[in-house]
Amino acid sequence: MGANDLTSEKKMTAFQKVIDHLRDQIRSGKLPEHAALPSERAIGEHFGISRMTARRALLAVEQEGLAYSSGRRGRFVSPQRLTYDISKTVSFFAHAESGELGLKIELISKQIIQADAALAAKLAVAEGDTLYKYTRLFLLKGHPAFVEEEFAVAHLFPDLFSHDLQQSTTLLMEREYGMPPHSGDIAIRMRALNEEEAGLLGLPTYNAGIELEQVIFDAGGRPFCFGRQIWRGELAEFTAHAILRNRRSPTPGKV
Amino acid sequence: MGANDLTSEKKMTAFQKVIDHLRDQIRSGKLPEHAALPSERAIGEHFGISRMTARRALLAVEQEGLAYSSGRRGRFVSPQRLTYDISKTVSFFAHAESGELGLKIELISKQIIQADAALAAKLAVAEGDTLYKYTRLFLLKGHPAFVEEEFAVAHLFPDLFSHDLQQSTTLLMEREYGMPPHSGDIAIRMRALNEEEAGLLGLPTYNAGIELEQVIFDAGGRPFCFGRQIWRGELAEFTAHAILRNRRSPTPGKV
DNA sequence: CCAATGTCCTGGTATATACCAAGATAAAAG
DNA sequence: CTTTTATCTTGGTATATACCAGGACATTGG
Numbered sequence: 001m002g003a004n005d006l007t008s009e010k011k012m013t014a015f016q017k018v019i020d021h022l023r024d025q026i027r028s029g030k031l032p033e034h035a036a037l038p039s040e041r042a043i044g045e046h047f048g049i050s051r052m053t054a055r056r057a058l059l060a061v062e063q064e065g066l067a068y069s070s071g072r073r074g075r076f077v078s079p080q081r082l083t084y085d086i087s088k089t090v091s092f093f094a095h096a097e098s099g100e101l102g103l104k105i106e107l108i109s110k111q112i113i114q115a116d117a118a119l120a121a122k123l124a125v126a127e128g129d130t131l132y133k134y135t136r137l138f139l140l141k142g143h144p145a146f147v148e149e150e151f152a153v154a155h156l157f158p159d160l161f162s163h164d165l166q167q168s169t170t171l172l173m174e175r176e177y178g179m180p181p182h183s184g185d186i187a188i189r190m191r192a193l194n195e196e197e198a199g200l201l202g203l204p205t206y207n208a209g210i211e212l213e214q215v216i217f218d219a220g221g222r223p224f225c226f227g228r229q230i231w232r233g234e235l236a237e238f239t240a241h242a243i244l245r246n247r248r249s250p251t252p253g254k255v
Numbered sequence: 256m257g258a259n260d261l262t263s264e265k266k267m268t269a270f271q272k273v274i275d276h277l278r279d280q281i282r283s284g285k286l287p288e289h290a291a292l293p294s295e296r297a298i299g300e301h302f303g304i305s306r307m308t309a310r311r312a313l314l315a316v317e318q319e320g321l322a323y324s325s326g327r328r329g330r331f332v333s334p335q336r337l338t339y340d341i342s343k344t345v346s347f348f349a350h351a352e353s354g355e356l357g358l359k360i361e362l363i364s365k366q367i368i369q370a371d372a373a374l375a376a377k378l379a380v381a382e383g384d385t386l387y388k389y390t391r392l393f394l395l396k397g398h399p400a401f402v403e404e405e406f407a408v409a410h411l412f413p414d415l416f417s418h419d420l421q422q423s424t425t426l427l428m429e430r431e432y433g434m435p436p437h438s439g440d441i442a443i444r445m446r447a448l449n450e451e452e453a454g455l456l457g458l459p460t461y462n463a464g465i466e467l468e469q470v471i472f473d474a475g476g477r478p479f480c481f482g483r484q485i486w487r488g489e490l491a492e493f494t495a496h497a498i499l500r501n502r503r504s505p506t507p508g509k510v
Numbered sequence: 511c512c513a514a515t516g517t518c519c520t521g522g523t524a525t526a527t528a529c530c531a532a533g534a535t536a537a538a539a540g
Numbered sequence: 541c542t543t544t545t546a547t548c549t550t551g552g553t554a555t556a557t558a559c560c561a562g563g564a565c566a567t568t569g570g
Contacts, residue, residue, distance in 0.1 A: 013553065015554085019461070039521080041519085041520080041521095049555085050554065050555045050557090052554075052555075052556085053553080060461040063447050063463050064446070064447035070521095070563095071521075071562070071563075072519085072521045072522080072561070072562045072563055073519095073520070073521085073562085073564080074520060075521085081444065086495060086497060087342075088497075088499070181499060182498070182499060183497060183499060184496070184497045185496050186494060186495045187493070187494045188443055188492065188493045190320070190488035190489070190491075191319070192315075192318050192319035192320065204521090206318050208318050208320075208463045209445075210445050210465075233463060234445070234446075236444065238442070238443045239441060240342065240495055240497070241438065241440050241441070242341060242342045242439045244436060244437060244439070268522085268523065269523080294550060294551080295550075295551070296549085304524080304525085305524065307526085308523080308524055308525075310552095311523085311524090326532070326533075326550090327531070327532045327533055327534095327549085327551045328532085328533055328534080328550070328551085329550060329551080330550095330551085
């Protein structure tokens with residue numbers, strides 16, 4: 001005992017070695033953005049491990065956000081994370097326009113629906129009121145970033161569907177209907193993708209993503225639009241600057 | 256050929272059946288919060304599938320946030336998600352005190368360090384300046400919720416470590432040092448846990464979680480504290496209310 | 511030149527098995 | 541009654557193998 005201490009890190013599991021290797025390759029830039037990672041089988045042979053172990057390692061790297069899988073085409077290096085300042089704008093499109101992000105919108109579906117209880121509460125309308133509903137896929141440089149479902153109070157935006165929906169609806173509502181956003185209620189959480197979302201985002205089902213919900217209010221505090229985005233988790237970062245309201249003791253002196 | 260169409264959903268994979276079953280059990284309340292899920296082996300036998308397939312199903316349910324694993328003790332039903340309004344308070348503790356959440360703080364480590372480039376930039380001090388650093392684990396009703404690493408500018412808080420760190424440091428800094436938080440810069444993203452975090456949170460490494468970073472400023476706009484929390488993803492939801500700054504056309508009239 | 515075809519590579523699913531280590535628990539020893 | 545020990549259960553890791561279906565791509569036929 002104590003003769004072979006040179007083999008320092010032998011506690012490492014096989015798939016952790018692979019993870020570390022892939023991480024290095026990606027972080028060092030040897031594998032640039034959107035470059036293909038070795039396949040499960042290739043890694044298995046190269047490291048002398050079974051394909052299933054190689055697979056676990058690749059899935060871990062995927063979870064880590066360093067790589068993304070694209071159906072049966074293979075796995076690729078994730079692009080750099082992008083930040084979305086939720087306290088400055090309610091429209092990601094408006095946010096993205098300034099920087100050159102190569103944003104593209106694909107319309108997946110549009111329909112006219114009746115508000116259910118949950119939507120009615122969020123949009124301060126009666127249950128059964130007419131709403132526009134449309135689903136869109138947002139791509140950054142050709143790569144899926146998030147899926148958005150949006151609900152708009154119908155009577156405020158007559159003939160909304162006659163306009164092009166491949167643009168910022170927030171800007172559209174402001175320009176065409178004189179309805180500028182004034183404030184927003186936002187919720188962010190992590191959850192698993194359902195089958196449809198996974199398909200659109202090119203991810204395996206049950207992958208985790210980040211959901212961002214927002215209710216947009218006009219200057220009078222009336223909600224007119226509710227949106228629900230589900231992002232590829234490795235892609236997004238949300239920032240905000242918060243000014244704190246007066247709390248229990250309105251500290252005299254300053255302020 | 257056309258005789259057995261009653262077996263309607265036979266395209267379902269084995270592990271999807273298990274997922275649906277577990278989801279039902281949890282959503283319907285047959286399995287209450289923190290109740291134990293069947294083990295991998297038990298599910299395998301019950302559904303006539305191999306343990307590895309049962310395992311994949313359980314991992315998917317875990318990813319979905321419906322269940323959490325707790326080392327080698329088994330898997331359990333996740334408690335209800337809790338919301339944390341980031342635009343109203345910078346202290347989760349202060350936030351949690353009001354509601355009866357059963358919050359407990361465990362001090363993991365504390366040390367005095369020199370600021371590296373990244374920390375120096377965030378806290379507006381010189382590289383090499385002295386900082387307090389402490390890591391704490393936050394538990395809700397006895398269950399790990401998030402790990403927090405906090406960095407405070409040392410010269411502003413003499414003898415910080417002589418105080419009890421099992422309380423809200425924001426409140427501590429306000430009460431003992433007359434340094435109330437005025438505003439905060441917040442960033443939220445999804446990322447994988449490292450080994451230490453996974454251990455503390457009772458999760459397998461490389462699981463995804465939600466990271467919340469915040470820089471806290473005083474009334475003069477000077478940063479004095481930087482915190483980094485990593486949450487169990489299925490547990491947290493972050494909300495904010497944003498008032499939009501004047502954009503291209505400073506809408507006349509209100510405000 | 512273009513469309514159709516077939517082959518190869520890829521990840522997704524699934525089985526059956528094996529060993530390990532940590533947690534839980536019951537049994538044995540003090 | 542308490543402490544220690546041994547056993548059982550659990551998830552974590554790992555292998556070797558197999559079949560399927562979709563994407564990529566070169567070859568073939570018109």
